[in-house]
Amino acid sequence: MIGLDVIGIRLLTPEDPPVLLLREQDGTRCLPIWIGNQEAAAIAAALEDEVPERPMTHDLLAAVLTLVEPDMGLVLISGMDEGVYEAELHAGGNIIDARPSDCVAVALRLGWPIQCPKELMDQVGVEVEAASTDEVEAFRAFLDSVNADDFEDDNP
Template identity: 35%
Template sequence: MLVEMRVMSLILDPLTHVPIVLLKDVEETFAIPIWIGILEAAAIEMKLNPERHAISRPMTHDLMNNILSAFDINVKKVVVCDLRDNTFYAEIHLERDGQEVVMDARPSDSIALALRSGASIWVDQKVIEQSQTIDLTEEGMIEKLSPQPEASDSSEKSEKDKWSEILERMSPEDFGKYKM
């Protein structure tokens, strides 16, 4: 059985500073965290908050969506389908002329593409059962995990300052194979 989900927010793991995408069920009763790479988190963030990011050229997931659209290929849905050895697996369901093709993909790339194409996001029930879940019915939990609106007061930290602080707390190991 598949459960429809939505992107709730992006947060940083407080211990490792690794990005986490939180997916919540459509009834907002629970959420599951999926640890992702910093580049994929940036791709998701850019789509969730486009007003914060002025991008003049298409990014990788935008390009993929544009290519699929140019060839009349529809992204029907993405499914987080498995969890093995603490690694999530996903599938992208594509359709053209009534024929469906399922592609193996990382959840982060699948989510980034779904956000751009308008495709639905689903998680297999067995993955939910194996995952740590967050109870969203607990008072204040949704507000705690949801992005907070930007303060308009100029005394508040700027977006640049916030990212500077995040990057200062990170070590080269946090970038994995993408070390600078």
Template identity: 30%
Template sequence: MIELEVDSIRVSLLSPRRLVVLKELGTDRYLPIWIGTAEADAITIKLQNMPVSRPLTHDLIKSIIEELGANVSHILISDLVDNAEGGGTFLARIVLNLGQGSTEVDSRPSDAIALAVRVGAPIFVEETVMDRASIKPSPSVEAPSADVGEPHSEEDLSVFRDFMEGLEES
């Protein structure tokens, strides 16, 4: 398992979608994951310590877990499943300590991350997922990085560079 931290939330200028960018601790490898607007807002609100008048969904989940005497050990981005549209879907698990043991709960990565930032739990990713989906910025925009996962073609990298340039950090 590889530990990550939330690097940024990016906003697409062309669609309402958001991108959470996770960074591997101690390196310059990044894991970008598309997430919904509500989940992006929930993560941003907590990271920026913005006050809310009533608990948000992830605050409620945190309270329920705590009231039941459990705590979040960590979250794990456990898999990347290919889908028919040619993209992939990330899968995650929330690992709870229950006193006498632990249990894992299936989750969308966005919800797991929103919960993790609320409880201060570490965020992990399986090495195979990081190898498949991470990016490593090139020292130069023109030079592709080939030491992340499987080699990528210049065409793949230029599409990603174009995409990243079309995003704004929120």
């Protein structure tokens, strides 16, 4: 297994979905995972150590997982199937299937390690340049400009 560090969130263009970058520890390759805006906001909040006035969904899940696994759980980005990453939360002797973005958001809140199989990194890992300050500021501006109405489905 390869340990992964959360590098951050990148926006390729303002119209594209955010990309979560997980870099191999002691390496230069990253797993790029396209994620939703809400998950990107949850990850960005955890990276910035922001504590909401009331717990959000990932905060609630982290609190529950602390009861299930009081020591140290694990997040495993386990594979890819038809272009979609698969992930698991390992807690209290249980393995819970989940989206990678949700797993990372929870892992950041709990300080849990994130790992992937070497074979996955060999298959889909890419070399990525360090994020520029302009990209980080652009993403923060985007997060400041969105509200809950932006995520409503116009076609129920």
